[in-house]
């Protein structure tokens with residue numbers, strides 16, 4: 073279990089990201105850098121955050137032909153990040169190519185980043201999946217199927233809603249990682265998220281990590297919000 077909640081740094085610039093991080097002072101964090109920040113600030117900002125002692129989940133959700141994903145992963149591995157992801161919908165050949173790229177791109181002596189696959193985005197409902205993606209299975213079946221494909225491709229885990237973590241662990245193996253975004257506290261704004269759960273639910277369902285963005289980044293006091301979520305995630309009593 074990754075005890076630090078992963079903070080989704082969904083802000084447009086390095087300045088805004090650093091301003092937000094000021095509140096956390098010297099604390100070492102697990103930061104998720106997504107497309108918005110990576111596309112604007114690039115690899116240099118990742119290196120800076122690593123130098124400051126943070127762990128990085130580089131969330132670029134690769135989904136392309138196997139050769140392209142293999143080559144892209146080789147580049148990403150050289151950044152020495154801790155976790156990267158692809159879309160499971162890219163298929164087993166693509167996921168295996170991603171893994172090979174990471175292995176070949178990791179510097180000697182460095183640890184290979186964890187590789188996980190997005191199953192169905194937490195912003196997707198079963199109805200949307202069936203009518204827009206024309207997948208006739210239930211959402212649970214689709215998510216478990218993608219998780220099994222990811223496991224067979226040698227990946228470390230998946231991104232899913234905490235609502236599906238327990239069934240995924242049953243369909244794969246006990247140490248398969250379920251990284252769960254769509255985390256919300258009871259009564260808070262879901263925004264565009266559809267399959268949401270509390271940190272406590274995620275823990276009880278066996279999730280390996282939680283990813284939290286707006287409930288922290290848009291809170292009046294981001295540090296306090298983070299600490300509150302962390303307590304619920306690791307199971308400490310909230311005062």
Ligand SMILES: O=C(O)c1cc(=O)[nH]c(=O)n1[C@@H]1O[C@H](COP(=O)(O)O)[C@@H](O)[C@H]1O
Pocket residue numbers: 080082106131133157190192193194195231232253254255263265283284285286287
């Ligand atoms: O891969 C992800 O991280 C991801 C997958 C998914 O299914 N749903 C999902 O919300 N995410 C990411 O998790 C974060 C959730 O942010 P909040 O909804 O603001 O907490 C965003 O940065 C999303 O890009």
